[in-house]
Amino acid sequence: MSTIFETVGAGGGESSPPSFVVAISTQETDVADWFALLKPRVMSLVVFTGAIGLLIAPGAINPVLAVTAILCIAVGAGACGAINMWFDRDIDALMRRTRNRPIPAGRMPARAALGFGITLASASVLLMFLAVNAVAAGMLALSIGFYVFVYTMWLKRRTPQNIVIGGAAGAFPAVIGWAAVTGSVPLVPIVLFAIVFFWTPPHFWSLALYANEDYTRAGVPMLPVVAGAKETRRQIMLYTVVLVGVSLLPWAIGFSGPVYGATALVLGLGFLVSAWRVLRDRQDAQGVSLTGDAPARAAFRFSLAYLFLLFAALPIDRLAG
Amino acid sequence: MPLSPEEFSRRRRGRNLALILVLAAFAALFFAVSIVKLAQHPELFTTSLDGPQHR
Numbered sequence: 402m403s404t405i406f407e408t409v410g411a412g413g414g415e416s417s418p419p420s421f422v423v424a425i426s427t428q429e430t431d432v433a434d435w436f437a438l439l440k441p442r443v444m445s446l447v448v449f450t451g452a453i454g455l456l457i458a459p460g461a462i463n464p465v466l467a468v469t470a471i472l473c474i475a476v477g478a479g480a481c482g483a484i485n486m487w488f489d490r491d492i493d494a495l496m497r498r499t500r501n502r503p504i505p506a507g508r509m510p511a512r513a514a515l516g517f518g519i520t521l522a523s524a525s526v527l528l529m530f531l532a533v534n535a536v537a538a539g540m541l542a543l544s545i546g547f548y549v550f551v552y553t554m555w556l557k558r559r560t561p562q563n564i565v566i567g568g569a570a571g572a573f574p575a576v577i578g579w580a581a582v583t584g585s586v587p588l589v590p591i592v593l594f595a596i597v598f599f600w601t602p603p604h605f606w607s608l609a610l611y612a613n614e615d616y617t618r619a620g621v622p623m624l625p626v627v628a629g630a631k632e633t634r635r636q637i638m639l640y641t642v643v644l645v646g647v648s649l650l651p652w653a654i655g656f657s658g659p660v661y662g663a664t665a666l667v668l669g670l671g672f673l674v675s676a677w678r679v680l681r682d683r684q685d686a687q688g689v690s691l692t693g694d695a696p697a698r699a700a701f702r703f704s705l706a707y708l709f710l711l712f713a714a715l716p717i718d719r720l721a722g
Numbered sequence: 723m724p725l726s727p728e729e730f731s732r733r734r735r736g737r738n739l740a741l742i743l744v745l746a747a748f749a750a751l752f753f754a755v756s757i758v759k760l761a762q763h764p765e766l767f768t769t770s771l772d773g774p775q776h777r
Binding site: 430435465531 | 725730733734736737739740751755757758759762
């Protein structure tokens with residue numbers, strides 16, 4: 402690591418302290434890099450679904466405690482991002498999409514990111530326990546542990562089903578938000594969990610279809626790398642069909658009314674059309690897209706809007722009802 | 723590439739400022755949470771002088 406040297410103390414005379422030279426690292430990390438460790442874009446989705454879980458749960462929670470719960474969810478998600486960047490620094494350096502992250506770009510020592518992540522993870526769980534309740538804290542600890550140990554360290558580099566099972570980690574926030582209010586986890590938050598769980602594969606595989614080169618270079622066994630683009634398109638269609646069915650459950654079990662039901666139906670049809678276009682994309686015999694994966698790019702963008710709008714419809718429906 | 727001393731100082735200043743803000747926000751949050759908990763569960767915060775007979 403590069404260093405500069407700085408002289409400390411006036412030195413020389415009897416009345417002044419002796420001067421000495423200290424070595425200072427020149428790798429002082431910018432605040433923006435610490436923030437980037439938290440994966441703010443992922444965090445925004447996690448905060449949103451957590452807030453929806455909290456808003457639609459029956460009962461009341463003091464606004465200060467509600468904000469604290471959301472903050473804990475956000476910080477816990479950020480901690481996962483930091484630990485993930487520490488663990489994946491070798492493959493991040495190989496992928497165009499991730500090589501400018503603080504660690505592979507050489508702007509931050511890896512151990513600093515790990516320490517930052519562990520500190521944030523511990524603090525978020527502890528604060529959730531002290532300020533909110535034990536169930537929400539337990540669910541938060543479980544989601545962090547699942548993301549770090551099950552997804553990042555175990556599944557990601559071993560199986561093309563990595564994001565299917567690992568997607569469970571991203572599905573926890575709505576459950577945590579609900580548990581923050583009620584202190585319990587009944588059927589409805591489990592349905593919300595299932596929606597995010599089945600949304601994750603078509604969302605990430607759409608990205609993986611056009612980021613295929615990156616994953617191949619890094620040796621990450623994403624589905625397009627292992628099973629090919631054709632099979633990936635088929636799986637996207639399959640999971641989207643299941644997702645549309647699951648998304649109607651809040652209405653089917655009587656938790657939500659017609660506003661949510663109609664929104665879920667319209668958005669679901671839109672997602673099915675997107676997935677169908679991905680499936681029917683013009684491709685060569687090996688399944689390589691001849692359109693630059695335009696339908697997959699569109700499906701990825703639509704999937705983001707889909708989740709935001711679907712979850713937003715839940716509290717709107719409660720207000721309308 | 724090594725940073726210039728000016729850039730190094732700028733980054734360190736930025737980090738220190740961010741740390742102060744985070745710590746201040748953290749202290750404010752703990753204070754607010756304590757006030758809410760006090761209002762919700764006053765029995766948890768009685769002193770020995772208050773004793774059961776005075777409740």
